[in-house]
Amino acid sequence: MTPTEIITERLILREPRLGDAEALHAAVFSDADAMRFIGDGTTRSIDKVRDSIGKKQASLAEHGVTLFTLIERETDTVIGDCGVLPIDWEGPGFELAYRLAPNVWGRGYATEAGAAALAHAWRTTTLDEIEAVTDMGNDASQRVLAKLNFEDLGTTTEYYNGEQLRSFTIRRPR
Secondary structure, eight states: OOOOEEEOSSEEEEOOOGGGHHHHIIIIITOHHHHTTSTTSOOOOHHHHHHHHHHHHHHHHHHSOOEEEEEETTTTEEEEEEEEEEGGGTOSSEEEEEEEOGGGTTSSHHHHHHHHHHHHHHHHOOOSEEEEEEETTOHHHHHHHHHTTOEEEEEEOSSTTTOOEEEEEEEOOO
16 A cells, blocks of 8 residues: 655645554643543543554555544644544544644644545545534534534534534535
8 A cells, every 4th residue: 555645735644653652642642631522531541542543544444534643744743633534433424533732723733634634535535425523612623624614513412422512514525
């Protein structure tokens, strides 16, 4: 398989590697503030981060999309991950997701990375629709999705163990 690398003005989205685990753990998954709106809101162990990289690699191999490792070009630093993946790793639907280190919040990186991940998904898959869900209180993430032209569908309990979430969708551009 050819390595996947997506380059934007300020970011690199590249295929996940097991060696990313420590940097991702330090940037996002060990940070309580970064994890506040992700899953149950608790931080994750390095072993869980390594396990998730395996899921990311499998998704890329099977579907051509995944949560890519997100690197700030100016500093060559891992700052999180972003991409399109099967919802809850199982599908059948696919969602856009992004998790960034708090020290880079507010710079437009989630919007820039999200746009690149969507363009990659439209280019490499036959998906007609991509979803997104956010914690009800994650206003910043909801603003990112609005900038990316996602339609706000209101609340849902369909995913992630019935948790009440805000649901969004975007259709393939025609």
